[in-house]
Amino acid sequence: MTVTVTLPDGKALTFPHGVTGSDIAAAIGPGLAKAALILEVDGKEWDLFRPLEGDAHIRIITRKDEKSLELIRHDAAHLLAMAVQDLYPGTQVTIGPAIDDGFYYDFARAEPFTPDDLPKIEARMHEIVKEARPTRREVWPRDKAVQHFKDIGESFKAELIASIPSNEDVFIYWHGDWHDLCRGPHFRTTAEIGDAFKLTKIAGAYWRGDAKNAQLQRIYGTAWRDKKELDAYLTRLEEAEKRDHRKLGREMDLFHMQEEAVGQVFWHPNGHTLWRTLENYIRRRVGEAGYNEIKTPLLFDRKLWEQSGHWDTFHQNMFIAEVEDENRTLAVKPMNCPGHIQIFKQGTKSYRELPLRLAEFGSCHRYEPSGALHGIMRVRGFVQDDAHIFCTNDQITDETKSFCELLLRAYRDLGFESVKVKLSTRPEKRIGSDAVWDLAEGSLEKATRAAGLDFTFNPGEGAFYGPKIEFTLTDAIGREWQCGTLQVDFNMPERLGANYIGEDGNKHAPVMLHRAIVGSMERFIGVLIEHYAGKFPLWLAPVQAAVATVVSDADPYAREVVAALKAAGIRTVLDTGNQTVNYKVRQHSLAKTPYLLVLGRREAENRTVTVRKLGVEKQESLALDAAISMLSTEAVPPDLR
RNA sequence: GCCGAUGUAGCGUAGUGGUAGCGCAAUCCCUUGGUAAGGGAUAGGUCGUGAGUUCGAUUCUCACCAUCGGCACCA
Numbered sequence: 211m212t213v214t215v216t217l218p219d220g221k222a223l224t225f226p227h228g229v230t231g232s233d234i235a236a237a238i239g240p241g242l243a244k245a246a247l248i249l250e251v252d253g254k255e256w257d258l259f260r261p262l263e264g265d266a267h268i269r270i271i272t273r274k275d276e277k278s279l280e281l282i283r284h285d286a287a288h289l290l291a292m293a294v295q296d297l298y299p300g301t302q303v304t305i306g307p308a309i310d311d312g313f314y315y316d317f318a319r320a321e322p323f324t325p326d327d328l329p330k331i332e333a334r335m336h337e338i339v340k341e342a343r344p345t346r347r348e349v350w351p352r353d354k355a356v357q358h359f360k361d362i363g364e365s366f367k368a369e370l371i372a373s374i375p376s377n378e379d380v381f382i383y384w385h386g387d388w389h390d391l392c393r394g395p396h397f398r399t400t401a402e403i404g405d406a407f408k409l410t411k412i413a414g415a416y417w418r419g420d421a422k423n424a425q426l427q428r429i430y431g432t433a434w435r436d437k438k439e440l441d442a443y444l445t446r447l448e449e450a451e452k453r454d455h456r457k458l459g460r461e462m463d464l465f466h467m468q469e470e471a472v473g474q475v476f477w478h479p480n481g482h483t484l485w486r487t488l489e490n491y492i493r494r495r496v497g498e499a500g501y502n503e504i505k506t507p508l509l510f511d512r513k514l515w516e517q518s519g520h521w522d523t524f525h526q527n528m529f530i531a532e533v534e535d536e537n538r539t540l541a542v543k544p545m546n547c548p549g550h551i552q553i554f555k556q557g558t559k560s561y562r563e564l565p566l567r568l569a570e571f572g573s574c575h576r577y578e579p580s581g582a583l584h585g586i587m588r589v590r591g592f593v594q595d596d597a598h599i600f601c602t603n604d605q606i607t608d609e610t611k612s613f614c615e616l617l618l619r620a621y622r623d624l625g626f627e628s629v630k631v632k633l634s635t636r637p638e639k640r641i642g643s644d645a646v647w648d649l650a651e652g653s654l655e656k657a658t659r660a661a662g663l664d665f666t667f668n669p670g671e672g673a674f675y676g677p678k679i680e681f682t683l684t685d686a687i688g689r690e691w692q693c694g695t696l697q698v699d700f701n702m703p704e705r706l707g708a709n710y711i712g713e714d715g716n717k718h719a720p721v722m723l724h725r726a727i728v729g730s731m732e733r734f735i736g737v738l739i740e741h742y743a744g745k746f747p748l749w750l751a752p753v754q755a756a757v758a759t760v761v762s763d764a765d766p767y768a769r770e771v772v773a774a775l776k777a778a779g780i781r782t783v784l785d786t787g788n789q790t791v792n793y794k795v796r797q798h799s800l801a802k803t804p805y806l807l808v809l810g811r812r813e814a815e816n817r818t819v820t821v822r823k824l825g826v827e828k829q830e831s832l833a834l835d836a837a838i839s840m841l842s843t844e845a846v847p848p849d850l851r
Numbered sequence: 852g853c854c855g856a857u858g859u860a861g862c863g864u865a866g867u868g869g870u871a872g873c874g875c876a877a878u879c880c881c882u883u884g885g886u887a888a889g890g891g892a893u894a895g896g897u898c899g900u901g902a903g904u905u906c907g908a909u910u911c912u913c914a915c916c917a918u919c920g921g922c923a924c925c926a
Binding site for chain 1: 853855856882883884886916918919921924925926
C-alpha cells in the first residue's frame with residue numbers, strides 16, 4: 211500500500227503507507243525538514259508526526275507562512291499552561307486559545323497570580339522550549355477522558371469534555387509528560403515555538419464567558435515568528451499608548467474628568483471647539499439629507515419608560531430623579547426614541563408626511579457598570595447624534611440606502627476609509643412577536659443588500675425592539691471602533707401609540723428607523739483623537755494657527771496678523787512670550803498646532819509671515835494676504851469645499 | 852458588578868515608621884533671540900478619603916472612592 215501526495219506545484223510523490231509530514235518534508239529536502247511546522251492535508255491542518263490516512267493534496271507550512279502565527283500562538287498557550295502547572299502545582303487548566311497578536315490561558319487557582327509571577331512563568335516557558343519536549347497525539351473515548359480528568363483533579367477540563375457528545379472520540383495531546391485535551395494540531399516539539407513571545411498581563415475572566423460562573427485567572431501573552439516581529443509589536447503598543455485620548459486630552463487641554471462627576475466629561479475650550487466643529491458638520495450633512503433637528507426633555511415620567519419597555523429591561527441602569535413635593539418618579543433619558551415619538555404624535559400625521567426624519571443631538575445618561583468606564587470612550591453622560599425616521603414598510607429600503615450613503619460619506623470626510631458592517635438579529639430578551647421580527651429582519655437584510663454593503667451576521671445581538679446594522683470603522687493603527695448603527699423597529703411606535711393616516715383612510719403604526727452616524731459624540735471624539743494622534747486636519751483642529759514673535763519689536767505686527775487671521779475665521783493664538791524661537795517652535799509643535807507663523811523684524815517690515823507646517827521643517831515666507839487665503843482654503847470643512 | 856494593580860504639587864516621577872525631594876509647567880528677574888528646551892531666583896503638597904495599630908502613619912492594617920488592565924455588560 212502506498213500514499214500519493216500532491217504538492218502545491220502539482221508535483222506528485224509516492225510514499226509507503228504510514229508516511230508522516232516529517233517524512234515528506236525530509237524527502238523534499240533537509241532545509242524543509244527542519245523548517246516544517248505543520249502539514250496541510252486537503253486544506254486541513256495536520257500534525258507533522260501524524261501518519262497520513264490516504265492520498266491527498268498537501269502543503270507544508272513553515273515559519274515563513276503567515277498561517278504559522280496562529281499555530282505558534284496556540285502552541286505558546288499550551289507552553290504557558292505547562293509552565294504554570296510546573297511552577298504552581300494544583301492550578302487547574304481550562305482553555306487557552308490563540309487570539310489577535312497572541313494568546314491567553316485561563317487558570318483556576320485559589321491564590322491570585324501577581325505581576326511578579328509573569329517573569330518567572332516566562333522564564334520557565336523558555337526552559338521548556340529548550341527542553342524540546344516531544345508532542346504525541348492520542349485518541350480517547352470521551353468517557354475515558356472525562357473520568358481521567360476528574361481523577362487528576364481537572365474538574366473544568368472534565369466539564370468541558372463532558373459537553374462533547376458521548377459517542378465522539380476526543381484528542382489528547384502530550385508534550386513530554388504534560389497533556390491536555392485539544393483539537394490540535396501542534397508542533398513536533400516545544401522547541402519549534404521559538405523565543406519570540408512575552409507574557410503581557412493578568413486578568414480575571416469568567417468560566418465560559420458567563421458572569422454567573424466562577425471567575426478564573428487569565429494570563430495574556432503575545433507570540434510572533436521571530437524577535438523582530440515581537441519588537442515591532444511592542445513598539446506598536448508603545449505608539450498606541452502615545453496616542454491615548456486620555457493622555458492627549460490632557461496635553462492638548464481638550465477635556466478632563468473628575469471624581470465628582472464620574473463618567474462625565476468637562477469639555478475645555480479647545481475640546482469644545484472640536485466638539486462644535488464635528489457637531490456642525492453633522493448638522494449640515496443631516497440637514498441636507500432631509501432631517502429636521504429637534505430638542506427634547508431630559509427627564510421623563512417613569513411611566514413612559516414602562517410603556518416603551520425600557521424600564522423592564524434597563525431600570526437598574528437608569529438615573530432616577532425625584533422631588534420631595536411631587537409623588538412621581540422621573541428618569542433621566544437613557545435614549546431619545548420615546549421623546550421623538552412624542553413629537554411625532556403631535557397632531558394627526560398623514561402618509562404624505564412620511565418619511566419623517568427627526569434628528570437630535572440628544573444628551574443621554576446611563577448608569578454604566580463601573581468596570582465599563584473607559585476615558586471618554588465609554589461614559590455615563592453622553593450625546594448621541596440620534597435620529598429617528600418614521601416611515602412605511604415600503605420606504606425602509608430607500609431610507610436605509612440613503613442613510614448608508616450619508617454615513618459612509620461622513621466617515622470618509624472625517625478620515626476613515628475602511629468600514630465593516632454587521633447585521634445583528636433578534637436577541638433572547640425581546641419584545642414583539644416572531645412574525646414581526648421575521649418582517650423586521652427580512653426588510654433590514656434586504657435593505658442592507660440594496661445599499662450594496664458587504665456584511666456579516668451577528669446572531670442574537672440585536673436591540674430588544676428590533677434588529678440592527680452596526681458600522682465599525684478602522685483607525686490609523688488598525689484598531690476597530692463600532693460607531694454608527696441603524697435599527698429597524700416595528701414595536702416601539704405601536705407601544706407608544708404613534709400612528710398616521712394611510713392612503714386607505716385608516717390608522718397605521720409607522721415603522722421607526724433608529725440611526726446614528728458617530729454614535730456617541732464623546733466616544734467618536736476619543737476615536738478621532740487617537741486616529742489622528744492629536745494631529746487633526748486643519749478644519750477640525752481646535753487651534754489652527756499660532757503666531758509667534760522672534761523679537762518684541764514685532765509684537766504690534768503680530769497682533770495685527772492675529773486679528774486678520776481671526777477675522778478670516780482662523781482659530782489663532784498669539785505667542786509674544788519672552789522665549790527663544792526654538793522654544794516656541796517646540797511648544798507649538800508639541801501642542802500639535804497645524805500652522806506656526808513666525809514673525810520678526812523682516813516680516814514686520816515686508817508685511818509677510820514665515821509659515822511652518824506641523825511636522826515639516828521647511829519654512830515658507832508668504833505675503834500676509836496669501837497666507838490667510840491659503841489657510842482659509844485649507845480650513846474649509848469637507849462638505850463645504 | 853467581578854478579578855488584579857495603582858493613587859505623592861497642574862503634569863511626569865523619587866522616597867521614607869520621626870509630617871517629603873527632583874524635572875517640566877507657573878511667577879519674577881536677566882536675556883530680544885530666526886525654527887524642537889537661553890540663564891537665574893521664587894512660590895506651590897493636610898502624600899485619594901475615612902478609620903485602626905503606634906509615643907508618632909504619606910509609609911503598616913482595614914474599609915470606602917476613583918483610575919488603570921481585563922472579564923461580564925452596552926437600549
